Amino acid sequence: MSAVPSPYVGVIGAGEASDELAAAAEAVGAGLARAGAVVVCGGLGGVMAAACRGAAEAGGTTVGLLPGPDRADANPWVTVAVATGMGELRNGLVVRASDALIALGGGPGTLSEIGFALKLGRPVVGLKTWELARGGVADASIVAAATPAEAVARALGLAGAEAGRGSGA
Amino acid sequence: MSAVPSPYVGVIGAGEASDELAAAAEAVGAGLARAGAVVVCGGLGGVMAAACRGAAEAGGTTVGLLPGPDRADANPWVTVAVATGMGELRNGLVVRASDALIALGGGPGTLSEIGFALKLGRPVVGLKTWELARGGVADASIVAAATPAEAVARALGLAGAEAGRGSGA
Amino acid sequence: MSAVPSPYVGVIGAGEASDELAAAAEAVGAGLARAGAVVVCGGLGGVMAAACRGAAEAGGTTVGLLPGPDRADANPWVTVAVATGMGELRNGLVVRASDALIALGGGPGTLSEIGFALKLGRPVVGLKTWELARGGVADASIVAAATPAEAVARALGLAGAEAGRGSGA
Amino acid sequence: MSAVPSPYVGVIGAGEASDELAAAAEAVGAGLARAGAVVVCGGLGGVMAAACRGAAEAGGTTVGLLPGPDRADANPWVTVAVATGMGELRNGLVVRASDALIALGGGPGTLSEIGFALKLGRPVVGLKTWELARGGVADASIVAAATPAEAVARALGLAGAEAGRGSGA
Numbered sequence: 029m030s031a032v033p034s035p036y037v038g039v040i041g042a043g044e045a046s047d048e049l050a051a052a053a054e055a056v057g058a059g060l061a062r063a064g065a066v067v068v069c070g071g072l073g074g075v076m077a078a079a080c081r082g083a084a085e086a087g088g089t090t091v092g093l094l095p096g097p098d099r100a101d102a103n104p105w106v107t108v109a110v111a112t113g114m115g116e117l118r119n120g121l122v123v124r125a126s127d128a129l130i131a132l133g134g135g136p137g138t139l140s141e142i143g144f145a146l147k148l149g150r151p152v153v154g155l156k157t158w159e160l161a162r163g164g165v166a167d168a169s170i171v172a173a174a175t176p177a178e179a180v181a182r183a184l185g186l187a188g189a190e191a192g193r194g195s196g197a
Numbered sequence: 198m199s200a201v202p203s204p205y206v207g208v209i210g211a212g213e214a215s216d217e218l219a220a221a222a223e224a225v226g227a228g229l230a231r232a233g234a235v236v237v238c239g240g241l242g243g244v245m246a247a248a249c250r251g252a253a254e255a256g257g258t259t260v261g262l263l264p265g266p267d268r269a270d271a272n273p274w275v276t277v278a279v280a281t282g283m284g285e286l287r288n289g290l291v292v293r294a295s296d297a298l299i300a301l302g303g304g305p306g307t308l309s310e311i312g313f314a315l316k317l318g319r320p321v322v323g324l325k326t327w328e329l330a331r332g333g334v335a336d337a338s339i340v341a342a343a344t345p346a347e348a349v350a351r352a353l354g355l356a357g358a359e360a361g362r363g364s365g366a
Numbered sequence: 367m368s369a370v371p372s373p374y375v376g377v378i379g380a381g382e383a384s385d386e387l388a389a390a391a392e393a394v395g396a397g398l399a400r401a402g403a404v405v406v407c408g409g410l411g412g413v414m415a416a417a418c419r420g421a422a423e424a425g426g427t428t429v430g431l432l433p434g435p436d437r438a439d440a441n442p443w444v445t446v447a448v449a450t451g452m453g454e455l456r457n458g459l460v461v462r463a464s465d466a467l468i469a470l471g472g473g474p475g476t477l478s479e480i481g482f483a484l485k486l487g488r489p490v491v492g493l494k495t496w497e498l499a500r501g502g503v504a505d506a507s508i509v510a511a512a513t514p515a516e517a518v519a520r521a522l523g524l525a526g527a528e529a530g531r532g533s534g535a
Numbered sequence: 536m537s538a539v540p541s542p543y544v545g546v547i548g549a550g551e552a553s554d555e556l557a558a559a560a561e562a563v564g565a566g567l568a569r570a571g572a573v574v575v576c577g578g579l580g581g582v583m584a585a586a587c588r589g590a591a592e593a594g595g596t597t598v599g600l601l602p603g604p605d606r607a608d609a610n611p612w613v614t615v616a617v618a619t620g621m622g623e624l625r626n627g628l629v630v631r632a633s634d635a636l637i638a639l640g641g642g643p644g645t646l647s648e649i650g651f652a653l654k655l656g657r658p659v660v661g662l663k664t665w666e667l668a669r670g671g672v673a674d675a676s677i678v679a680a681a682t683p684a685e686a687v688a689r690a691l692g693l694a695g696a697e698a699g700r701g702s703g704a
Contacts, residue, residue, distance in 0.1 A: 113453040120286040136315030143309025159330040389589040474653030480645025497668040
């Protein structure tokens with residue numbers, strides 16, 4: 029690989045998305061691609077498709093790790109599709125493959141990915157996503173971002189810091 | 198199998214546990230075993246070991262789905278150990294194998310299991326575990342219980358209802 | 367666990383079996399159970415069901431690692447069923463969970479398990495199963511057995527030797 | 536995706552390779568890339584690295600599905616690396632992700648992939664690889680090729696036929 033390998037940033041969110049959330053995901057995908065990052069996702073619709081569309085239209089590489097056995101299920105903006113046949117267990121693969129993750133909105137599948145990421149030490153940046161607490165005390169594990177641009181900047185910074193610790197890839 | 202198959206109830210929680218949490222997990226395991234349920238867990242220490250100890254001492258069956266490749270890592274109260282070698286991805290297997298789950302306390306791994314369970318439609322009963330919200334509004338997906346006995350009763354009721362819908366096993 | 371943990375022996379073979387092969391699988395299951403071994407398999411029909419029936423009728427424990435998401439797919443003689451939802455990838459879990467394996471007949475799924483077992487250093491005993499060669503030279507990695515009793519004896523010996531090397535899990 | 540999506544062809548073989556086998560793998564990778572196919576492999580050394588080198592130098596895309604948790608383990612010619620953390624279970628993912636496979640030489644891991652491929656209906660072309668038989672009768676499931684060019688041509692033909700049946704992705 030090149031001397032400075034591209035960061036891999038996962039974009040996670042539900043398979044159906046409001047127009048507002050889809051627009052944010054598309055902006056996130058475009059921002060990541062312009063920065064040279066590879067976009068990793070679950071390969072399906074909603075947030076995943078919007079992020080891939082933004083990245084692909086900016087000339088980026090998008091990796092879709094699909095739950096089913098058929099590559100044809102990938103959204104049209106996935107440039108490399110991996111059909112895992114593992115069902116929702118593929119959520120863990122999305123996290124493993126990423127140096128940092130950006131969560132946009134999100135249902136329960138996104139929550140599973142956030143949990144995995146925190147467990148594996150992958151930084152998570154959140155935009156309108158789950159809020160966590162324990163014993164009534166807010167948990168700050170998810171780095172909050174207010175805009176797509178801020179989410180991209182923070183995720184890239186955290187992915188690089190992670191890589192800088194030598195364990196990031 | 199018998200006409201009325203045993204429910205499988207997952208007990209999830211961190212690999213290290215305070216005395217108070219371990220006592221609760223042990224009571225949960227014992228209650229599940231007395232009700233004829235199979236206890237499913239990640240097979241390691243902390244909450245997992247306490248739940249297995251409670252269940253095994255009550256004569257129950259405990260299934261440990263281990264992250265590593267070596268069955269010898271199971272805690273001593275696991276009666277059937279499955280070494281998966283899949284790392285933290287085995288969290289998804291714990292959820293899949295369970296009709297309902299009880300979360301006790303919990304770190305990020307437990308959060309990943311809660312997310313998976315909600316995604317797969319497995320009911321989750323929580324005791325001193327994560328609190329979820331979106332947009333500042335509390336999410337009620339986790340059924341709160343105040344005591345181990347209540348957690349067991351609720352999980353068994355939900356596991357049975359799930360089975361009654363024909364998809365439970 | 368007890369001072370001398372039970373060996374876990376995988377029984378692998380096709381989901382449909384001739385009467386002769388099913389009888390052999392049933393004898394293998396019974397022999398393993400009488401020796402105190404846990405029988406691990408894919409949980410479905412054919413060789414798997416026959417081995418479980420033999421083991422269960424001899425009072426043994428049988429673990430079925432199912433490809434689908436539904437525990438109800440297990441054959442009636444599985445005592446502990448784990449629904450993996452991983453499809454044929456669960457074949458690797460059957461191998462990982464076993465200290466040694468016995469292959470009876472077998473189609474391509476069995477071949478994948480034999481390959482995994484040889485890769486992971488799990489001994490494989492074969493009865494009327496695949497024959498392997500490279501460059502026209504027979505490969506002796508599969509230990510041939512002529513009868514169910516011989517297959518059981520050899521698998522138990524190899525599982526124990528494996529455990530004796532400290533890696534047996 | 537484009538109207539005529541690229542075939543994905545897996546190249547499987549051991550992590551250490553003789554000079555002769557590495558040269559064959561490199562020629563296979565180059566031939567696949569020139570035909571517009573995506574090369575899928577396990578991402579490590581030996582046959583995998585040689586195939587990736589051949590493909591990458593011909594301008595192709597190479598996908599490495601790694602057994603470990605760290606993307607940095609990929610060989611330098613992998614253009615998209617997915618760290619699975621699933622150990623040898625990732626062999627099944629290599630097969631799932633491919634429309635057809637080419638086996639070069641091969642140890643037991645390759646055998647597991649051949650078995651998976653035959654189970655999942657993915658065509659396998661073999662060059663100096665395992666020979667299979669049952670009951671003393673040769674099994675013709677692996678399509679034999681005598682040269683790298685023949686292996687590429689046959690794999691592409693079979694991948695296309697597979698796609699033509701509508702299940703190809």
